[in-house]
Structures are given as structure tokens and as C-alpha cells.
Amino acid sequence: MVTMITVENLTKTYGAFTAVDDVSFTCKPGMVTGFLGPNGAGKSTTMRIIAGLTPAGSGSATVSGVEFGRVPNPGTQVGVLLDASAQHAGRTGREILTLSAMTMGLPMSRVDEMLHLVSLTPEESKRRVRNYSLGMRQRLGIANALLGDPQILILDEPANGLDPAGIHWMRTLLRGYADRGGTVLLSSHLLHEIEVIADEIIVIGQGKIIAQGTKDELLQASGALVRAGDDTALSVALSAAGITSTPRSGGGLTTEAAPEQVGKVAAAAGIPLIELRPAESAGLEEMFLQLTNESQREGSASAAAPAQTVGAQA
Known part of the structure; x- marks a missing residue:
């Protein structure tokens, strides 16, 4: 069986x-x-x-x-x-x-x-x-x-x-x-x-x-995690270079482009970077927050469906 x-x-x-x-x-x-x-x-x-x-x-x-x-x-x-x-x-x-x-x-x-x-x-x-x-x-x-x-x-x-x-x-x-x-x-x-x-x-x-x-x-997603002194300006510069970026929880951006590409765009635009690393090192928490960012119910489930009790954290 x-x-x-x-x-x-x-x-x-x-x-x-x-x-x-x-x-x-x-x-x-x-x-x-x-x-x-x-x-x-x-x-x-x-x-x-x-x-x-x-x-x-x-x-x-x-x-x-x-x-x-x-x-x-x-x-x-x-x-x-x-x-x-x-x-x-x-x-x-x-x-x-x-x-x-x-x-x-x-x-x-x-x-x-x-x-x-x-x-x-x-x-x-x-x-x-x-x-x-x-x-x-x-x-x-x-x-x-x-x-x-x-x-x-x-x-x-x-x-x-x-x-x-x-x-x-x-x-x-x-x-x-x-x-x-x-x-x-x-x-x-x-x-x-x-x-x-x-x-x-x-x-x-x-x-x-x-x-x-x-x-x-x-966890081994391609791309880069980047944080700049001005994330908004970096997002605009990346977009102008044809690179899509997504804001991260706690600051910074996630992009599917390689770190080298992101670094070149930031350098050309004169934007100093605080952090730049491959996306695969983000860990499960970062992945979870990214994937569920647009799917939070914010309590709507408890109002719409029968309650399901789970023990509270001691």
C-alpha cells in the first residue's frame, strides 16, 4: 500500500x-x-x-x-x-x-x-x-x-x-x-x-x-535582493533599464535580474547601494513574505467561515 x-x-x-x-x-x-x-x-x-x-x-x-x-x-x-x-x-x-x-x-x-x-x-x-x-x-x-x-x-x-x-x-x-x-x-x-x-x-x-x-x-530563486539609499530612485532606474523590481518587507527591492546587472544600473544612475546579494540567500521567511504579500486575508476568514480553534501561544 x-x-x-x-x-x-x-x-x-x-x-x-x-x-x-x-x-x-x-x-x-x-x-x-x-x-x-x-x-x-x-x-x-x-x-x-x-x-x-x-x-x-x-x-x-x-x-x-x-x-x-x-x-x-x-x-x-x-x-x-x-x-x-x-x-x-x-x-x-x-x-x-x-x-x-x-x-x-x-x-x-x-x-x-x-x-x-x-x-x-x-x-x-x-x-x-x-x-x-x-x-x-x-x-x-x-x-x-x-x-x-x-x-x-x-x-x-x-x-x-x-x-x-x-x-x-x-x-x-x-x-x-x-x-x-x-x-x-x-x-x-x-x-x-x-x-x-x-x-x-x-x-x-x-x-x-x-x-x-x-x-x-x-529558495533558490534567481535574481537579486538590493537595498539603496533611495529605493524609489533605484526602482525608477531599474525600470528604465527594463528590469522589474518589487518592494521588500522591511525595505529594499527584489528583482529577477542578476546582482551584476543591478549593480551596473545603480552605478550608472549614481545611486549608492547599501546591500546587494543573490536572491537565493533570502531564506524561507523572505520567500514566504513575498509570496503571501498579496494574499493576506487580514481577518476576513474568521468573519466569513466557522471558527476553527487553534491553541494560543503560551
């Missing part, structure tokens, strides 16, 4: 509002796929549809070739963590894992294995979840997702609430999982963590795929 996530022409509307608009992508075994986008871009809705929690309007989302609802004993095939704060607050961490293990027909020894894996102590496992920090809830949620030893993981903001040591732990865990052949779909606002761990990246904005490909493909 091929353990892939396949999304084809997926669309979801809420009245006149389109939350997901003709989205298609594939998450392959042995890879961590980073799912990026501004708030309200459609990430959580897409992941909920994949996990069978929200019906699609049109198109399809399958895991291992079938819809999630048709997967036999799904917890042993697909591990899901979409909201660590949605766990039963009145139960203990151990009770939550025990009930999941019973549902999946797993030995109780698996509960202890997972508690140890996510570093929840015996004392902590006996506390009620209402007394857990967000970071502890995330660890418990990851333990629950991994309990059935699935081949696919779907995680929405799993680092939310984790301290730096916890984030490093999660990164190592997911990298090892993928290296053993597992398939990971990971949504996160921590761009550096995605840059470190992801093999492939999907960027979504206003419900549409803006860009997708391997990390190297997306």
Missing part, C-alpha cells in the same frame, strides 16, 4: 466565501511536507478535510488512496493532531491514551511507550488535562497521534506552546519518522522550523496554492 496524502482539485465554500479554492498537492513517503500560509489562508480547513472532519465541497482528499472515513481502524494508519486544546479536560493524560489504545485494539504497553517517547512522567500522566500547560497538551497530542504506529502524520501547529528544547525534540522525532518511510504533513507558523525540517513546501494564500516544490527549488 502506498502511504501518500493526495489532494486533487479540492474546494470548500461557506456561503459566498471560498475557504479552499481548487487545491491540489501530494505528500510522499519519506518526506516532511511543510504547509505554510497566513492566518485564514485555508490550511486548517484543508487539513480537516483530509482528516475527515470537514466535508469537501468538491474535489477529493485521500490517504493511501481512500478517503479518511473509509480507512479501517484509522488510528493505526493515520495519526492526526489538529488542536491540542481539544482534548477532554476532565480526563488524565494516561486515560486519554488508554481509551485510544482500547479503541484501536492495542496492548496497554503501548501507552507507556508513548508517554516515555514524549517525555510525560508517570506523575504528569496522572494529572487531568485541564491542569496541563499547552506544551504538555501538545506532547500528549503527539503521543496520541503516534499511538497506533501510523505511516502518515497530519499535524497542525504541533510546536505551538513548546519551549526551544521541546521544538528541537519534535523536529528530531519527525525527521526520524520520515527517514523511516513515514509521510508527514506539517502546518506551522514557525518558518525557521519548516526551513530546517521540511523536504517539500506548499504555500497557500486566500485558499489557493501560491507555490509548491522542494525547499531547494523554492
